[in-house]
Amino acid sequence: MCELKRALFLDRDGVINKDFGHVHQLRDFEFVDGIFSLCQSFQAAGYLIVVVTNQAGIARGMYSEHDFHQLSEWMLSRFADKGVFISAVYFCPHHPSFGTSATQCTCRKPEPGMILRARTDLDLDLGNSILIGDHESDVRAAHAAGVETTVLLRAPMTAQVPSEATYIARDLDHANSILEHTCSLHVAGSPSPDIDSSQGHDESPVSAFGNGSPILRACSL
Ligand SMILES: [Mg+2]
Ligand SMILES: [Zn+2]
Secondary structure (H helix, E strand, O other): OOOOEOEEEEOOEOOOEOOOOOOOOHHHOOEOOOHHHHHHHHHHOOOEEEEEEEOHHHHOOOOOHHHHHHHHHHHHHHHHHOOOOEEEEEEEOOEOOEOOOOOOOOOOOOOOHHHHHHHHHHOEOHHHOEEEEOOHHHHHHHHHHOOOEEEEEOOHHHOOOOOOOOEEEOOHHHHHHHHHHHOOOOOOOOOOOOOOOOOOOOOOHHHHHOOOOOEEEEOOO
16 A cells, blocks of 8 residues: 655645736736745645646636646746646636536535545545635635645635634745644654755755656546
8 A cells, every 4th residue: 555645735826826817828927925935845844736726717718728738837847946846736627607518517626526636646645635725615625625724815804704724824924834833844853865965966856756747637527
């Protein structure tokens, strides 16, 4: 039996990039402050990083799956530049009122389909995994899948609105400091020589994890 891994699930729009509404072009893709350092600390603690994103703009005909793939490849490269390896990007291209499959799918958050698919693909321990999102639907999808720890990012002015999230954070740095204290982000014992090498050559996190290309996958209905 293979060892189960913990994951940090990230919503995309509003968590990785600023949510300007149906972002699908490079010129509108602006990384949220703190996203790289957040991912670096979780990666160092042994978490796989997995993106789960609703992309109903595809069903609405605003952009194609090909456009989404191109933008995702670029995004993954920017993470790689910062030493962060994203294990997988799952996206739901559906919308209940648009497109050829205008039915209720099982991947559009708050449905848990994308997270359950990630569990199968990546052998994840969902109970010890974490999700960071900026909408209640992200949080509900995580809890429905069995992810126990959730962080909802939201502005202070809406902080009083009830949420089932485990934690509410005002930004990613705040989320990082909350999780640092609760999820033992610091690797116990001596650091792995593969990752924390001071031998004068860069050990890329991709090779340190021994993984190939990230999974980029639309969930099936
Ligand atoms: Mg979002
Ligand atoms: Zn879907």
